Amino acid sequence: MRATFTHTLSELADRDPRVLLLTADLGFTVFEPFIEKHPDRFFNVGVSEQNMLGLATGLAEAGFIPFVYSIATFASLRPYEFIRNGPILHHLPVRIVGVGGGFEYGTAGPTHHSLEDIGVMRLQPGITVIAPADVPQARSAVLATWDLPGPVYYRLSKDDRIIVSGLDGRFTLGQLQVIRQGQELLMIAMGPVSADVVAAAEVLHEQGIECTVAVVASVNPPPTSDLVALLGGFPVALTVEAHYVTGGVGSLVSEIVAEHGLGCRVVRCGVRESPDGITGSPQYLQQLHGLSPTALVETALRAIQPRRTSNA
């Protein structure tokens, strides 16, 4: 998504002189197209994420739309209080771009695994939180949100090729996207792990189990109406995210089920404990935490088994 983000931002910068790009020393081989076209609107501020957020707050107060960029952990957690006391408290249009959510930085280790960025961002009032599932949706999401009046957090993938079947680049703020229809189980996914959910749904289909798969990219504002409508039609829903099960889409769905008194059981698939000392590829780490297609199929079968047994 990084290349698409860069090209999209460069197009926006062509149209609007307010668009700026700041990075805390990351983006090698990513930002060159933007820098070549808009050298005076690009700032590598050095390894100083707190300062980057403070600068962006001042620039936004002056009328600019600054996009600030780093690895998701460094973009969200290190300057978190600067985000809260800056663009949040001042209602300013700072865009925080965190790249490599979940385990995408695999072997880089736990300092680079972003497992709580959505949760901490979703806590704050007035911030739009966007987690696209694939490359075309990332472009649509940026185009739909870049000039919102308040702050935005984007959780972007490093993967420049990821495509989620059935999504077709759709994105609407405050809505979810249904990418597969089925009657037996509802699966709600956030981010690129949606592709693994589709793969799991395909395996379940081969076993005669039809799933509805929905993608939540507009985490805040949440797709409340869509979720209420969907959840009301299923006895059980799986939420899937490369994130701790607390704070992300699993929490969001559980809150909506509870607040609306829905009779849907929620099974949250995600990270439940800190992966101390364990490293490896993103695929390995996702499998370790039950997020591979195979693991998701097993969880889905366990989730629907009581109902299937009682119906028998």
Add this chain to the structure above:
Amino acid sequence: MESLSSRRIRQIILDQSKRAHVGHIGCSLAIADIIAALYGEILNIPSPDDPNRDRLVLSKGHAALALYAALFLKGWISEADLNSYCGDASLFGVHPDHSVNGIDFTTGSLGHGLSMAAGTALGARMQRSGRRVFVVVSDGECNEGSLWEAVMFAAHHRLANLIAIVDLDGQQAFGYTSEVLSLTPMAERWRAFGWDTHEVDGHDQKAISAAVASLDISDGPPHVLIAHTIFGKGVSFMESKIRWHYMPMSEEEYRQAVREVTA
């Protein structure tokens, strides 16, 4: 409109602190002369919503009462506003909020203001505006690493329209800076980071104004005034005493303090 003097600012600080029965008196008194110089002579603010007005970030937000006093004396907030200080449903808390007419940035967490000020200064330069950005930081605040991130950025980008004023009173919340975390030599530290550094008496308004007037704000490095101040300045029993970072005044302490600042 009343005349804007450090004497009136000090009296308002004492009156409001006594009425609200709150502390943070000494740190507000320490910058009364700096605030008087800024709002009396230095800042170019035709109106608080003029987009090309000079900006002020009170990064040491815990001294907001001195700022409220100046805004009142400028006629930008009312006496009722002032009298709501630390009351329920008031916009006027211990730390300043940007919702208040005349306050550009919400502060209160130390180490944040200079980076916002640097962004504002960079924005002004990109817009080819002549507005200047002032930021008042405390010496204890210089413990914060984030402040030095902004110091480096401003120097690297030669933000000549950025003017920091360090309130060097030698105190922080829980002790003297020399005992908690030494900041000596303050001026040499800023100079080493590439700032145009000046030392002034932080209680001499004329010297502060003259120092600012001498700065080249169109080109060159950012500027810092190391303002030597006395914590609690003007009230003998508060001067350089840690407890007056926290304590409210008794009736007798209030009467004596007012006698001294109005003498």
